[in-house]
Amino acid sequence: MSTQPTTAPSSAGPPTRDELAHARRLLGTFQRDYSTKVVGQQNLTRALLVTLLSRGHILLESVPGLAKTLAASTMASAVQASFSRIQCTPDLLPSDIIGTQIYDAQHARFVTSLGPVHANFVLLDEINRSSAKTQSAMLEAMQERQTTIGGETHPLPEPFLVLATQNPIEEEGTYVLPQAQMDRFLLKEIVDYPTPAEEFEVLNRIESGALERRRIDATLTTDDVAFLQGLASRIYVDAAIKRYIVSLVNATRNPAAVIGPERAAYLEFGASPRGAIALLQVAKALAVLNDRDHVVPDDVKALRHAVLRHRLVLTFEAVADRVRPELLIDSLFDAVPAP
Missing domain, CATH: 3.40.50.300 (P-loop containing nucleotide triphosphate hydrolases)
Structure with missing residues (x-):
């Protein structure tokens, strides 16, 4: 020690x-x-x-x-x-x-x-x-x-x-x-x-x-x-990273404008502000695990499923069609440009 x-x-x-x-x-x-x-x-x-x-x-x-x-x-x-x-x-x-x-x-x-x-x-x-x-x-x-x-x-x-x-x-x-x-x-x-x-x-x-x-x-x-x-x-978090997190969480609340109405129909409610806070906290912890003093976009993406899968409320159609929240999360992250 x-x-x-x-x-x-x-x-x-x-x-x-x-x-x-x-x-x-x-x-x-x-x-x-x-x-x-x-x-x-x-x-x-x-x-x-x-x-x-x-x-x-x-x-x-x-x-x-x-x-x-x-x-x-x-x-x-x-x-x-x-x-x-x-x-x-x-x-x-x-x-x-x-x-x-x-x-x-x-x-x-x-x-x-x-x-x-x-x-x-x-x-x-x-x-x-x-x-x-x-x-x-x-x-x-x-x-x-x-x-x-x-x-x-x-x-x-x-x-x-x-x-x-x-x-x-x-x-x-x-x-x-x-x-x-x-x-x-x-x-x-x-x-x-x-x-x-x-x-x-x-x-x-x-x-x-x-x-x-x-x-x-x-x-x-x-x-x-x-x-x-x-x-x-x-851990240092640049303002661009924070705006990226806010954009991602807001995309879960207004998915039609980001991933189109077809997939957006599977999402009833998006993440609360706790989702943005969790993405920030997780990214900073991952920076420590990766031996860095600052957050990079990959830190925000790495545990996106674990952070958001329980914060998204899916519609009945999503359950009936067996649409997993991870699919919607990936679609949202692919659509929102990283800094």
Whole structure:
């Protein structure tokens, strides 16, 4: 580990070469340790790092068994941070997540018992199986980064990252997340099946016993994460890039003028201002991952699907014709000229 300062300077200027070099060492250490437990899933790894550097939250969608829980627990282990897993069920109550007050008969007073959301990394497994009231309690904690129990406010730890999962192939006993709540997630990442080579490596590691040990030795601290987050916030973004982001988001709201009326008919509502903010935050985090002190147009484009797929509301015709939001996103990005 480097002995360089672990908190980003207060300077408003872009990161220095030494700070970027220190960030590169920290990220290299994390990825080395992370890859000892998680095989492949490069897109998932990048999405998790971008979410962490942007101080956001991520929604993961996939069929069961694709290492979502393993990825979350491994990230927490590598960062020397607390981790909790919440299995969402229809009978899960808000107090089961944020905590409650318990009466202490011995001392004749109420004692606050904090819930599992009070951890650095929180995995909400199958969030769409919990009721709307419980979903709201969790998403409020995500937005405010604090909980209120018995009139007392309890700040959540830093860093604080929620990884929510949902299974797209099961609908019985589920509650669809409202669009306003989906918008709270910085990214929605679709986790795909591993390649044959990656799956072969998984079998080799299981046979050798390499995956039996659930945790790894932490080499990063929460102060290191704070340094990386501070660095990402100071990445330089030119006004032309900001105008490009605004043009892209506005194109989702007025698609007919950009991609034509035929494809625009598939899009009912475009992205909110949170979409523009997310594109900016993600681009700055990607600049850090790519060892740059400024954002380029490719940083805005790289995770466009993950940023916008859950922010676009498609029409019934789009669902009937099986039109994916990624197709519309690509059309919009192709039509809006980059600086």
